[in-house]
Amino acid sequence: MFTFMSMPPFSTLDGQVAEIVARYPVSKRSAAMPVLHLIQETYGFISGESIEWAANKLELQPINLLELVTFYPMYRQKPVGKYHIKLCRTLSCALNGGEALCEHVLKKLNVKLNETTPDGRFTVSHVECIASCGTAPVAQVNEDFHEGLTPQKMDELIAKSV
Amino acid sequence: MPETKAIERRIVLANLDQPGYTPDIECYLKHGGYASLRKAAGMKPEEIVNEVKASQLRGRGGAGFACGVKWGFIRADEKKPIYLICNADESEPGTFKDRQIIDRDPHQLVEGMIISCFAVRAKLAYIYIRGEFAGGARILQKALDEARRNNFLGKNILGTDYSLEIYIHRGAGAYICGEETGLIESLEGKRAYPRIKPPYFPAVLGLYQCPTIVNNVETLCNAVHILRMGGAEYAKIGRPNNTGTRIVCVSGHVNKPGYYEIENGAWTLGQIVNDLAGGVRGGKKIKAIIPGGSSAKVLRMGEVIKLRQKQPDGSMAEKEMGILDIPYDFDNLQAAGTMSGSGAIIVMDETTDMVKAMNNINAFYAHESCGQCTPCREGSLWLQKITDRIVRGGGRASDPGLLINVADNIAGRTICAMGEATAWPVQSFVAKFRDEFEKACEKK
Numbered sequence: 001m002f003t004f005m006s007m008p009p010f011s012t013l014d015g016q017v018a019e020i021v022a023r024y025p026v027s028k029r030s031a032a033m034p035v036l037h038l039i040q041e042t043y044g045f046i047s048g049e050s051i052e053w054a055a056n057k058l059e060l061q062p063i064n065l066l067e068l069v070t071f072y073p074m075y076r077q078k079p080v081g082k083y084h085i086k087l088c089r090t091l092s093c094a095l096n097g098g099e100a101l102c103e104h105v106l107k108k109l110n111v112k113l114n115e116t117t118p119d120g121r122f123t124v125s126h127v128e129c130i131a132s133c134g135t136a137p138v139a140q141v142n143e144d145f146h147e148g149l150t151p152q153k154m155d156e157l158i159a160k161s162v
Numbered sequence: 163m164p165e166t167k168a169i170e171r172r173i174v175l176a177n178l179d180q181p182g183y184t185p186d187i188e189c190y191l192k193h194g195g196y197a198s199l200r201k202a203a204g205m206k207p208e209e210i211v212n213e214v215k216a217s218q219l220r221g222r223g224g225a226g227f228a229c230g231v232k233w234g235f236i237r238a239d240e241k242k243p244i245y246l247i248c249n250a251d252e253s254e255p256g257t258f259k260d261r262q263i264i265d266r267d268p269h270q271l272v273e274g275m276i277i278s279c280f281a282v283r284a285k286l287a288y289i290y291i292r293g294e295f296a297g298g299a300r301i302l303q304k305a306l307d308e309a310r311r312n313n314f315l316g317k318n319i320l321g322t323d324y325s326l327e328i329y330i331h332r333g334a335g336a337y338i339c340g341e342e343t344g345l346i347e348s349l350e351g352k353r354a355y356p357r358i359k360p361p362y363f364p365a366v367l368g369l370y371q372c373p374t375i376v377n378n379v380e381t382l383c384n385a386v387h388i389l390r391m392g393g394a395e396y397a398k399i400g401r402p403n404n405t406g407t408r409i410v411c412v413s414g415h416v417n418k419p420g421y422y423e424i425e426n427g428a429w430t431l432g433q434i435v436n437d438l439a440g441g442v443r444g445g446k447k448i449k450a451i452i453p454g455g456s457s458a459k460v461l462r463m464g465e466v467i468k469l470r471q472k473q474p475d476g477s478m479a480e481k482e483m484g485i486l487d488i489p490y491d492f493d494n495l496q497a498a499g500t501m502s503g504s505g506a507i508i509v510m511d512e513t514t515d516m517v518k519a520m521n522n523i524n525a526f527y528a529h530e531s532c533g534q535c536t537p538c539r540e541g542s543l544w545l546q547k548i549t550d551r552i553v554r555g556g557g558r559a560s561d562p563g564l565l566i567n568v569a570d571n572i573a574g575r576t577i578c579a580m581g582e583a584t585a586w587p588v589q590s591f592v593a594k595f596r597d598e599f600e601k602a603c604e605k606k
Contacts, residue, residue, distance in 0.1 A: 072334030
């Protein structure tokens, strides 16, 4: 899990923020989403302090960013485990054993949905249709797609994620 | 039974499954890439728009709006900047076609975008890609960098006086961003609340209140092929008003789920499901098919479709047929009371619990409602609560009627089409499988 101790100061992101802002010559506000992605990728989650810092950078009010964090499901205000297992919940996956797969993962890791294992390794969540219905059931572990999953494949994936 | 290869006609997907085909520019150039852009560079923008109009290309994102007509909304004497946005927010449940192009043939999209931008005289364009496609965004970024190095993008493209920049904008997990005005709000750094139309037709008042063209990934890729073969020639593929090819995505209980490119209207739903996708697994029977993404009205096996079709002499005639006999294209699916939407076909076999399937769909729309319009925000949650209690054995005898009532009060009462997307599945599931819903409500 990410800890405050290892966090680089916000100023280390200055260069990247400038690059992002340059992609939106008409409006700095358009840079809000990519800047939030950058913060989350760097710190693991989006803190109140980071929102204030980013708002200042983009000449916005903090609420302009907070309302995005609370609207878009991918943004989070709390850290997750080192491996975030996002299992597709939607129809084509459900028709192909998605529910049983989710139960298997929760039982195997002994956690509830949206919880993190005590060692900070895994968080298990649902995600809505991730455009991989032809290879259902599917999951993303962090950014990577894992398709055509079975309980056994999931076990292997978990064993490899150290 | 025709062979898969005989049914498929790959134009957009021609290369990406070829052995050794890679997403880099060298490979794309080796396969004739950017020839259409070179051709476009010697044409006037309005000539390109005319080719696309002649092609009768309809949008592949879901609504099927005529692409050339959309482009034609941009006035020749427009003084404001013009923007183009590629909608790569592929999120309609059952759809997984754009992701194949983005991951494995990104330059086809980039070339299609550059041609399209030139046609509508846009000098700044964005690819709005859903947040979950982080890998796809990196692949596209590399493709854009390569295109820039080859003078296909940036200043004075191919020695012309035309300059263009394309940037990638990643979403963050909200289905509503697929709605073009919600997408525009999101790109402006706001919550993706769809805008009221009128006045906010993107081609008139879009990004930053300027004329903006929003096109789906597959639609933009087709521009490459329309320029290559000429609009009139392209229009010979498929049927009138349903021209070209279509990538269909088949998922659910079939033997060979996957993406297939077919000539529009040349094959029936049954041929797609049985011949292309190998039929239902385990020799089971089909119970229902959702023909165009989860927002489309479901088709029940055994129902008789009265299809109004244009006859060769121009007159209209009604023909009765089973659901498997419906020719797959925009107009025929619409005539059958549903839609081809994003081309996503979800097949459910005879063992499927339709109430559970409905509950799954309701949970999706309840999660994805942006919350701006009360009927959708409250209605989608109630629909889910009702099907959820039925599934848990707490259903009431009045629940099937209540589901219809709630759905009827969402459709047509919202700013965007999400209201219909939420209501249509409920209206059709309950109407066509009423006995199952009633039986489920008796269960304690």
